[in-house]
Amino acid sequence: MIRTVATTPFDGQKPGTSGLRKKVPVFQQPHYVENFVQSVFDSLENYEGETLVIGGDGRYFNREAIQTVIKMAAAAGFGRVLVGKGGILSTPAASCVIRKHEAFGGIVLSASHNPGGPHGDFGIKYNIGNGGPAPERITDAIFERSKTIAAYKISDADDIDLDVQGLARVEDMVVDVIDPVEDYAELMAQLFDFGAIRDLFAGGFSMRFDAMSAVTGPYAKAILEGELGAPEGTVVHGEPLPDFGGHHPDPNLVHAKDLYDLLMSDRAPDLGAASDGDGDRNLIIGRGQFVTPSDSLAMIAANAHLAPGYKAGIAGIARSMPTSGAADRVAEKLGITCYETPTGWKFFGNLLDAGLATVCGEESAGTGSSHVREKDGLWAVLMWLNILAARKQSVVEIVREHWATYGRNYYTRHDYEEVDSAAADGLMADLRGRLDGLAGQALGGLTVEKADDFAYHDPVDGSVTTKQGVRVFFTDGSRIVYRLSGTGTAGATLRVYIERFEPDAGKHELETQAALADLIAISRSLPDIEGRTGRSAPDVVT
Incomplete structure (x- = not known):
């Protein structure tokens, strides 16, 4: 009834x-x-x-x-x-x-x-x-x-x-x-060269996939250990638990520190990877080499043709505005467009449906393609396995070669979590009110070229989305972005994105936070984060 x-x-x-x-x-x-x-x-x-x-x-x-x-x-x-x-x-x-x-x-x-x-x-x-x-x-x-x-x-x-x-x-x-796995596994087999990946594992390639006691455990076990022949135990924390085993199921360097430490040790496997609570995010770490999500998007786009499902090439790339410009340089070399959208996977949907983009990504560890309309953590891991099998190089060799070809975007995100909502809103409102006067100002030895509040004009349906983040660009090509995240459930999360492009291959081995130290200092002083929020340092640095 x-x-x-x-x-x-x-x-x-x-x-x-x-x-x-x-x-x-x-x-x-x-x-x-x-x-x-x-x-x-x-x-x-x-x-x-x-x-x-x-x-x-x-x-x-x-x-x-x-x-x-x-x-x-x-x-x-x-x-x-x-x-x-x-x-x-x-x-x-x-x-x-x-x-x-x-x-x-x-x-x-x-x-x-x-x-x-x-x-x-x-x-x-x-x-x-x-x-x-x-x-x-x-x-x-x-x-x-x-x-x-x-x-x-x-x-x-x-x-x-x-x-x-x-x-x-x-x-x-x-x-x-x-x-829950069958349809998805069938699609993955159509996109990637499972035979080449099987050969990779058969040849002694080693990997650890951390499912973080979340949803991708059954998928990873069925595909990695089942279809692809990875040794049993390759997938860890593979049973989905209602509380994720008491852990935070976010695949970043804070919440997946054990995996990072393993990959930086002398016991490191060839590849470390992880996915999050619902399976749409990913973490990629090679032996001795963390791959930032922004770099991973660019490297996937540059190498997608190596996978059978993408052998004809990609129509375009789409990235969220806070994501680094690394993908833009790949798009330029390929002669395709790189679309810059607001944060939120829904903004990629029109581009994918219209055939304007094939590969999409966000700096928050989400990467995907036109095969579905969500970011896809395990897809990204399988793409990396396909690339490694095809190129027969290590992760670190692929990363270094990419930087030598396209330059390196030093990039970091600083999160101030559960900030008082009124304080966070006031900080953003103050920044927006100062935008017109920032151009030409000298800040910490750098000169502001321009500043704006990002607005997106959808090229497919003509819709306009405003107030998507304050951007401050400097004359040396660096930038700082401020936005409030909509994914938390308590207070507000202030995200600050800091980026500098370095074309000189001789300067690609710097530690990221050191390479961005002057911009990090500016990012805190410009909006007076400590004075307005009481926070002297971010809660999470990625």
Whole structure:
């Protein structure tokens, strides 16, 4: 039986760049999940009888939320639901399933790289029929609906057994519990030279993949250790846990320090890699060589033709504005366009759908391509394995050769986490108010060339997105970028991006923070970060 339940709005159900994210206890409030899901359905049209994909990253509250979404989808009139066994679907796999099965859309239960557990983070986002995150016109409609919602519809059917593959019914809707890995693994085999990678492992190539007790464990075990023949134990922390084993599932040099330390030691394997909570981010480290996400994007773009799925070349590259300019130099040499977009994977969707870009990436460890409409951590790892198998060089040799060819972009990101929101907003407002007067100023021995607040004009649909980050450019080609992140659940995260291009190969061996020391000092003094936030140093440096 379908029930109509009276409800009242909750404040703050505004989807960010990757959906709605809050602490678990917030989502556990009566009616909270139902209100948001009904607001999603109320913002869509013509989905009756269509297919909806549902899955998540296995974090705490994942299973309960999925049962709610299934019953509400039945009440809304969807004809079929595809749900990953155990409630599991990595974010890129969800995109893959939506596209392969021509689903109307999907609901992904994840807070990506944020911590999990009873007091951790949770999230819900809606993906459209191309497999990508909902564009702003839909997320804005969802938010507006959430402010006026008065009722939701839900079936009172029993819960579905998510641990048994096969068909079931809720009201008139078919529920198909599917293998979460199968469709994704099939797609990867079409894109990459699995034979060459098998030979690489058979020849003694060694690797450690840290799944961080998150969603990519089953995918990595099936593909790396299964399909590709990597030795058992190559994948560590491979079982998805509701609290990610008590760790922070963000593949950076802070939260994956053990992996970094191993790759810098005399016990290092040839390649170290990791992925995050929902499987859309990646970390690449060679023996003695960390590859920054910005550099990884550029190197993947320069070498993509070595993989069978990209042998015809790439149509274009897209990068988020804070990502370094390394990819721009690859695009210039290839004679293609490099598009600069706001942060948020949804901004790549139009470019990918229009065939303007093939490879996309963000400095926050997200890299992907036109194969799905999400960033894809395991895809990036497989691309690196394909490149290593084809070039028969080490990671460090490939990196050094790339820098010698294109120059090196020294680049770092400094995060000030859980800053008081009012203080962070005031800092950004003050910077924006000073933009017109910055050009020509001397700061710490460098001269400001120009400063602006980044706005994006979408070349496909003509939409304009403003206030995407304050940029300060210097006459020597260096830049500093300031923006507030939308991926946290407490306070505000101020992200400061610092970059300097070095064309001289003789100066490519400097330590990054040392190479950027003068810019780092300017980045703190210009907006008076300590005075405005009370923070004398960043919480995370990547």
